[in-house]
Amino acid sequence: MNKVLRLDSRSVSLLILVCLWVLVIAGLAILKPAALGGAMLTSVLQFSTILALVALGQSLVILAGGAGIDLSVGGAVSLSAIVAMLLLKAGMPSVLLPFACMGAGLLLGLFNGYLVTRLRILPLIATLGTFFVFSGLALALTGGAAQSGVPQWMLSWGRGVWFSIPVPFLTATIPVFVLAAVVLGYTAWGRWIYAMGHNETSARLVGIPVDRTRMILYALSGLLAGVAGLVSLAWLGSGRPNIGQNLELESLTAAMLGGIGIFGGRGGVGGVFAAVVLLITLKTGLLQLNVNTVWQVGIVGALLIVVLLADRFYQNRR
Amino acid sequence: MNASVRTIGLNGRELLLLAACALAIVVFSIAAPAFGTPANAATILRNSVELLLIGLGMTFILAMGGIDVSIGIVMGLAAIAVGKLLEGGAPVPIAALAGPLAGMALGLITAAVVVLGRIPAIVGTLGLLGVYRTAIFVALGGQWLSGLPTGLTELLYARPLGIPVSAWIIAIAYLAAWLALRRTPYGPHLLAIGNAEEKARLSGIAVTRVRFATFVASGFLAGVAATFYVATYRNVEMSIGSTLALDAIAAVVLGGTSILGGRCSLIGTVLGVLLLRILQNGLLLIGVPSLWQTVVTGALLIGVLGMEAAAGRLKFSSIGQAAR
Amino acid sequence: MFKFAKQLLAATVLTAAATAAFAQDKPKVAFVPQLIGIPYFNAMEAGGKKAAEDLGVEFIYTGPVDTNPVDQLQIVQTLIDQGVNAVSVSVLDASSIAPVVEAAKAKNVKLFTSDSDAPDSGRAVYVAQATDEGLGFAIIDELVRRVGEDAKIGIVSGEATASNLNAWIGFMKARAAEKYPKLQLLEPQFAGGTAQRATQIAGDLIAANPDLKGLIAVASSTCPGVAQAIETAGKIGQVVGTGYCSPNTARSYLKSGAFGFTVLWDPAQLGYLTVWAGKQLIDGKQFEASNTIQGLQSPATYDATKGILLLGPPAIFTADNVDQFDF
Numbered sequence: 001m002n003k004v005l006r007l008d009s010r011s012v013s014l015l016i017l018v019c020l021w022v023l024v025i026a027g028l029a030i031l032k033p034a035a036l037g038g039a040m041l042t043s044v045l046q047f048s049t050i051l052a053l054v055a056l057g058q059s060l061v062i063l064a065g066g067a068g069i070d071l072s073v074g075g076a077v078s079l080s081a082i083v084a085m086l087l088l089k090a091g092m093p094s095v096l097l098p099f100a101c102m103g104a105g106l107l108l109g110l111f112n113g114y115l116v117t118r119l120r121i122l123p124l125i126a127t128l129g130t131f132f133v134f135s136g137l138a139l140a141l142t143g144g145a146a147q148s149g150v151p152q153w154m155l156s157w158g159r160g161v162w163f164s165i166p167v168p169f170l171t172a173t174i175p176v177f178v179l180a181a182v183v184l185g186y187t188a189w190g191r192w193i194y195a196m197g198h199n200e201t202s203a204r205l206v207g208i209p210v211d212r213t214r215m216i217l218y219a220l221s222g223l224l225a226g227v228a229g230l231v232s233l234a235w236l237g238s239g240r241p242n243i244g245q246n247l248e249l250e251s252l253t254a255a256m257l258g259g260i261g262i263f264g265g266r267g268g269v270g271g272v273f274a275a276v277v278l279l280i281t282l283k284t285g286l287l288q289l290n291v292n293t294v295w296q297v298g299i300v301g302a303l304l305i306v307v308l309l310a311d312r313f314y315q316n317r318r
Numbered sequence: 319m320n321a322s323v324r325t326i327g328l329n330g331r332e333l334l335l336l337a338a339c340a341l342a343i344v345v346f347s348i349a350a351p352a353f354g355t356p357a358n359a360a361t362i363l364r365n366s367v368e369l370l371l372i373g374l375g376m377t378f379i380l381a382m383g384g385i386d387v388s389i390g391i392v393m394g395l396a397a398i399a400v401g402k403l404l405e406g407g408a409p410v411p412i413a414a415l416a417g418p419l420a421g422m423a424l425g426l427i428t429a430a431v432v433v434l435g436r437i438p439a440i441v442g443t444l445g446l447l448g449v450y451r452t453a454i455f456v457a458l459g460g461q462w463l464s465g466l467p468t469g470l471t472e473l474l475y476a477r478p479l480g481i482p483v484s485a486w487i488i489a490i491a492y493l494a495a496w497l498a499l500r501r502t503p504y505g506p507h508l509l510a511i512g513n514a515e516e517k518a519r520l521s522g523i524a525v526t527r528v529r530f531a532t533f534v535a536s537g538f539l540a541g542v543a544a545t546f547y548v549a550t551y552r553n554v555e556m557s558i559g560s561t562l563a564l565d566a567i568a569a570v571v572l573g574g575t576s577i578l579g580g581r582c583s584l585i586g587t588v589l590g591v592l593l594l595r596i597l598q599n600g601l602l603l604i605g606v607p608s609l610w611q612t613v614v615t616g617a618l619l620i621g622v623l624g625m626e627a628a629a630g631r632l633k634f635s636s637i638g639q640a641a642r
Numbered sequence: 643m644f645k646f647a648k649q650l651l652a653a654t655v656l657t658a659a660a661t662a663a664f665a666q667d668k669p670k671v672a673f674v675p676q677l678i679g680i681p682y683f684n685a686m687e688a689g690g691k692k693a694a695e696d697l698g699v700e701f702i703y704t705g706p707v708d709t710n711p712v713d714q715l716q717i718v719q720t721l722i723d724q725g726v727n728a729v730s731v732s733v734l735d736a737s738s739i740a741p742v743v744e745a746a747k748a749k750n751v752k753l754f755t756s757d758s759d760a761p762d763s764g765r766a767v768y769v770a771q772a773t774d775e776g777l778g779f780a781i782i783d784e785l786v787r788r789v790g791e792d793a794k795i796g797i798v799s800g801e802a803t804a805s806n807l808n809a810w811i812g813f814m815k816a817r818a819a820e821k822y823p824k825l826q827l828l829e830p831q832f833a834g835g836t837a838q839r840a841t842q843i844a845g846d847l848i849a850a851n852p853d854l855k856g857l858i859a860v861a862s863s864t865c866p867g868v869a870q871a872i873e874t875a876g877k878i879g880q881v882v883g884t885g886y887c888s889p890n891t892a893r894s895y896l897k898s899g900a901f902g903f904t905v906l907w908d909p910a911q912l913g914y915l916t917v918w919a920g921k922q923l924i925d926g927k928q929f930e931a932s933n934t935i936q937g938l939q940s941p942a943t944y945d946a947t948k949g950i951l952l953l954g955p956p957a958i959f960t961a962d963n964v965d966q967f968d969f
Contacts, residue, residue, distance in 0.1 A: 032724075039723045039749075047716045069440075115620065119627040122578060124385070124440075125571050125619065128564060132616025140609040144802020144832065146737045159741055236711075238737035242803050245710050249387075249444060262438045287720040293678060293707050294455035301448020308437045308445070350850060357875070358849040364874065365842045455707065460684040464866050465894030547838070550874070552894075553866035556679040557835035598842070603850040608831040608843050609802055 014259050014271045016307055021278045024285045035288045038164040044280050046166045046235075050077070052173045052276045053228040054247050055254040056180055057109075057221030059272045061123070062255055063184075064214055065197030065264025070221045071127040072112060073251055075134025077244030080104035080222075081229035082138045085147035085239035094151040101233065102226040108134060109222015113215035131248060138241040147239035158234025168231045176224065180269045193217070197264025253304055254279055259311075331574035334622070335589035339596060346600035353603050364550065366595045367484050368393065369566060371543040373587045374495055375536030376566045377575050381582035382532055383512040384439040386428065388447040389540050390562030394454050394554070396420040396544035400470070401463035401554040410469040417545030418538050424450070425537015429530045447563075454556065463554040474549040484546060491539065492584055499582070504528065513580035568619050569594050593618070670726040671920035672702040673913070674717050676734050676758065676804070677709050677835075681888055682862045682909050683732070685969045686757065689913025696937055697921050702726060709801050709835065711738045718742045722751050728920035730769065732757035736805045739763050752923040756916040757909075758806035759950075766923055767949050769916045771907040772956045774806070778813025780956055781884060781905050782822070785856045788882050788902050792824040793855035796847040798840055798868050800861025802832040807860050810886070814858070833864050840867025841874075848875045859885030865904070869895035889959050889967040896961045903960045908939075910969055912953055915942055919951055 028035055054073045061068045084101035088094060108130070115126035160167035184190035195203040196210050204210050225244070232243045258275035260267035283296055347354040372389055379386050399420040403413040432442040474483045499505035507528050510518040519525045548554065571577060572593065573586025597618070598611045673690055675683035687703045694701035702721065706713035711734045721729050722745050729751060733739050739760045746753035747764070756769040771777075785795065797814070799807050811830050818825045831847065833840040840859070844867060848854055854877075859868040865887035872883045873895075882902040883895065888909070895901040914937050922929060929944040929951055940954045959967065 035724060043716075043719050043723055046719075047712070050712070115624065119624050121620070121623045121627060125567075125577055125623060128568060128571075129616045129619035129623070131564075132568070132612045132619065134616075136610065136612030136614075136616060139802050139832075140607065140613055143607075143609065144804075145808065146735050146803070146805070148737050159744070232712075235741060236715075236738040237740050238735075240711060240735060240738060240803065242710070242801070243712065246708060249447070252441075252444060253448075256441050256444075262441055283716065284720050287704065287717055288724055290702060290704065293704055293713075293717070294452050297448040297707060298452025299448075301445040301450075301452070304445035304448070305431055305435070305437065305442060308441060309435050312436055352849050352852055355849070361845045361849055361875070365845065368838070451707070455679050458679065460679045460681065462681055462866075462891065464891050551837045551841060551866060551870050553837045553870070555835070555837050555863060555866070557863070558837070560836060561834070561839070599846050599849070602831070602843065602846040605829075605850075607829060608833070 014274060016310060017257065017259075017271070017274050017278050020303070021274070021281060024278070024281055028285050028288060032288055040284065040288075041164045042161055042166060044277065044284050045169045047284070048276050048280045049166060049169045049173050049231055049235075050228045051247065051250055051254060051280065052169075052273060053176065053224045053231070054244075055251040055258070055272050055276050056176060056269060057224035058251040059255040059258065059260045059267070059269060060180065060193070060217050061221050062260050062262065063197050063264055063267065064193045064217050065200055066116075066210075066214060067123055068116075068197075068214070068217075068264060069123050069127060069252070070112060070218065071124065071248045072108070072130040072134050073221060073225050074244030074247035075131045075136075075138065076105055076108045076222050076225035077229045077232065077247055078138035078241055079108060079134040079229075080226040081233050081239040081243060082142055082147060082241055084229070084233065085149065086141065088149060089147070097151065097154065097233070098230055101230040102223060105226015105229060106219055106223045109219040109225070110215070112222065113218030116218060117211040117215045135242070135244065138244075142241045144241055146241070148237070150233050150237050150239075154234040155237055158231060158237075168234065172227055172231060176227070177269055177273055184269060189213070194265055197261075197266070199265075250279075253300060256304060257307055329574065329583065331622075331626070332583060332586050332589060335573065335586060335593055339589060339593050342593065342596050342600060346596070346603060350600065350603040353600055358599070358603075362592075362595050362599050364484075365599070366591050367488065367546050367550070368543040368562065369569060369591045369595070370488050370588065371491065371539045371546070372562055372566045373569050373573075373591050374491055374584070375539040376563075376570045377573070377582055377584060377587045378495070378508065378532050379439075379536050380567070380570055380575050380577050381512050381580070382508045382529060383515065383578065383580075384432070384529070384532070385567065385577070386439065386443045386533070386536060387563045387567075388428065388443040388450055389536060389566065390559030391447055391450040391454065392421060392424045392428070392537055392559075393540040393544045393547065393562060394558035394560075395424060395450055395457065396541040397547050397554045397558055398454065398457045398463070400545050400548040401466055402457075404466045404470060404548065405463055410473055413548075414470060414473065414545050417543075417548070418541035421537045421539070421541020421544060422534055423537070425534040425540075428537060429533035432533060433526055433529045454558070458554065458556055460556075462556065464552070466548065466552040468552065470545070470549040471552060474546060487542065491542070492588070496584055499584070504531075508532065509580050509582065512576075512578070512582075565594070565615070568615055572619060572622055668698060668700040669921065669924045670700045670702060670728075671917050671924070672704070672721045672726045672729045673756065673916055674714060674721070674729065674731045675703070675705040676714070676732045678705040678707060680862065681891060681969075685888070685909035686913035686916070689908075689910030690917045691913075692910070693914040693917035693937060697918065699917065699921055699924075701917055705732075709734055709804065711735045711803075715739070715742060718753075719745060722746050722749055722753075725749070726751060727924045728752040728754070730754050730756040730916050730920060731760075733760045733805065734758070735803060736760040736763065739765075752920065754919065754923065756919075757912060758804075761948075765949075767919060767929070767951055769912070769919050769951045769953070771909075771912050771953050773950070773952065774809040775813050777886070777905065777956055778810045779817045780958070781810075781858060781886070782814050782817040782825075784903055784905065784958060785858070785882065785884055786822055786825065789855040791822045792826075794826040794828065794851055794853055795856040795858065796828045796844070796851065796854055797830040797858045797860060798844050798847070798864050799830050799832050800835060800840075800863050804861065811860060830860070833861075833867065835861075835863050837863070837867040837870070840864040841871045842867075844868045844871035845875060848872070848877055848881060854881055856882045856884065859883065859887060862887055862891065865891050866895070869898075869900040872900040873898060888969055889964045890969060892959065893964050896959065896964050899961075903958055905956050905958055907953055907956045908967075908969060911938055914938060915951065915953055
């Protein structure tokens with residue numbers, strides 16, 4: 001935790017996030033004390049799981065700089081889930097379903113990495129293209145129909161709850177975030193990522209394999225999208241061709257709120273995690289108070305602008 | 319500084335797109351007898367109007383190294399202004415002008431956040447996208463504006479000298495844009511900012527003013543598109559404009575404008591929009607389900623840029639530096 | 643910033659306390675539509691509010707801003723956590739509702755579907771406007787009466803993932819195959835949620851099939867676009883437009899002749915029936931085979947084997963009768 005705080009000490013955004021989160025919880029505690037409790041915890045974490053996984057991939061790609069961004073994450077979630085289910089229908093043994101889903105995500109991520117590092121297409125454009133292709137393919141291959149037939153043993157994983165904490169959150173989201181925090185904070189590879197994001201030319205000069213690292217990061221973002229697709233399968237019990245809808249913009253919002261600098265080299269995954277939980281808590285809290293859902297998108301949008309303005313203001317004063 | 323403005327005399331990308339359009343037209347004409355009819359050509363052109371106008375604004379924004387993901391919703395909000403006025407029985411010219419005015423006002427807000435607030439354009443406009451969407455919900459209150467009076471439609475689909483008003487306005491907009499790029503200091507300044515903002519600032523260019531003006535101009539064009547939208551569809555629904563921003567970025571980039579700034583092509587944008595619309599129309603005509611249309615858009619984007627990269631025309635020693 | 647936040651908080655506490663005191667002890671019935679901000683569901687909300695007043699329950703209406711099943715799921719889950727007594731859902735996707743059905747049972751919340759069903763999910767009842775079969779058949783039968791049996795007909799739908807729309811299309815095809823073998827139904831095209839895309843696709847369909855006789859707008863969001871395409875193509879009289887469109891949305895197109903007729907039920911009545919059903923479930927009362935309900939025009943029938951509470955046959959709107967309706 002200390003490590004995370006220190007990484008983000010240059011920005012005030014994490015502080016703002018925590019304050020806001022406390023505000024939301026306090027507001028809820030006053031207005032609707034009954035709402036706070038195990039059920040709400042389960043619900044918030046359940047709906048955080050997929051966004052957190054995707055936002056982590058998004059953040060890693062942005063951290064490494066080079067105008068890095070992955071607009072295709074939502075499409076990759078949908079397509080990896082659909083591909084896995086189509087393979088199952090084609091006769092693949094159901095034991096392989098998780099591997100098929102994650103493998104599909106990995107391949108989609110590698111394709112992004114190829115476009116960005118080998119063909120040198122700007123990430124925004126390359127992943128805009130793959131966003132259209134992935135999300136379009138998921139719909140076109142199925143004609144929009146949900147693909148049912150997820151095996152029972154996966155459902156008991158996807159819907160399980162241990163001590164108010166959803167099992168997928170415990171077994172997928174937490175481990176990958178811890179792993180990412182450790183790698184970024186304590187390994188050479190993590191320092192490479194920050195160095196690349198901070199100044200790519202000097203990173204190349206000191207011999208960091210920039211392109212290979214970046215390729216791996218895009219592949220990781222795809223893999224995490226595949227894991228998110230898997231969670232969606234195990235939770236909902238069917239593959240939905242538009243399950244990843246809006247995730248590209250939501251994950252970007254979470255990353256930015258979490259203090260990841262859009263030009264790379266700045267921020268940590270702890271902030272991203274906090275931002276995801278804040279976003280979902282905010283949504284749930286507003287729902288609990290029966291605030292019309294139309295305000296959610298606006299509040300999140302305004303929040304994004306305010307946090308960045310505050311960040312900018314703080315930096316200018318220094 | 320190698321900021322060449324290519325607006326006349328076709329460059330490689332424009333020739334490629336022209337050839338692609340021609341090829342698509344030939345193939346579809348053979349495959350689908352209904353494709354080559356004047357009625358279908360008119361349909362394609364009519365479906366391109368909004369994207370051509372919004373794409374023009376996006377060309378300028380991308381050329382100076384910016385981006386605006388909220389522009390489709392800006393068009394939606396301006397369309398609500400036009401629609402409400404029409405519904406309330408306001409005179410048609412006033413309703414028609416309300417679109418560009420509302421667009422400009424929203425452009426001012428975007429410019430204030432992104433330029434004055436100095437927030438990176440992609441994040442700032444992402445935040446505004448959320449705010450504007452809520453504004454659309456609130457302004458419409460759940461009721462669509464539908465079956466609006468036809469006065470505006472008659473005005474905008476009149477044919478002075480045998481050419482529809484829409485074509486006139488698009489021609490004027492592109493001509494004005496071309497003049498601004500070629501005949502005023504604005505053009506070189508815009509591209510200089512796109513190439514390297516800090517250098518441009520140091521060399522005495524009024525960076526803030528140029529960027530501000532560009533976002534406002536883009537809002538204005540989205541507002542013009544809004545007037546056409548209401549005239550054409552006589553309807554304003556809640557999800558209005560939700561796919562336009564990404565479509566416009568795809569078309570403009572396809573047209574050869576570089577998102578790293580410093581390169582822009584107006585003809586390329588026109589060709590990019592037309593190619594997208596021709597493909598969408600033609601594929602449906604030969605019986606490809608509409609769900610494949612987004613796949614084609616994406617594949618085209620990747621394909622064209624990938625081909626160029628493979629041909630070695632794009633030479634970035636370091637994309638990371640260029641992005642700064 | 644802090645001062646402002648304090649004031650804001652104080653203000654919200656006050657208003658919330660006021661509403662809480664006012665609404666105590668009334669049973670709560672919630673309805674979650676597929677999407678908010680469209681006229682169809684607004685009309686259902688209005689009907690639900692009226693029923694809530696008549697029946698003495700508190701009515702909560704809240705739904706997603708995009709047709710996104712996960713957002714819908716989160717809303718339903720929150721309502722269950724909040725402790726409402728009954729939740730009805732117009733299901734976006736039949737298969738994804740399963741997790742919350744279990745959660746509702748665990749908390750003794752009556753979860754049922756309305757407007758769009760999730761059969762086999764364990765829901766308490768499905769409040770239906772009309773059977774999917776009846777809707778699919780009605781539109782084909784009416785259209786054939788106007789364009790003849792050997793016509794070519796195009797279909798423009800909204801989201802490809804909407805399971806109720808796809809069910810209607812399925813029954814349209816079934817009716818055509820079974821009763822009108824000469825009828826040629828083109829493959830459905832999907833326009834998403836915007837009028838612009840619907841117009842573009844409808845226009846392309848008209849161009850691609852010069853002999854097209856009919857065009858069906860399946861999603862209410864595609865109605866204006868399809869009608870507009872027929873008008874701009876100058877095909878009024880040659881192509882008969884139709885769809886599941888409310889009178890207010892379709893009025894000007896019915897009068898211009900772009901639409902020959904539209905099929906729909908009164909969504910306000912459906913909203914009324916939904917809240918009534920919620921109250922029945924909370925009170926633990928059984929549905930009768932035929933339920934006469936004050937506030938509804940005709941009795942609602944109940945099919946115990948399928949668990950469907952039916953509003954009644956859909957209404958057909960034409961240029962002649964459209965002015966009698968306002969929804």
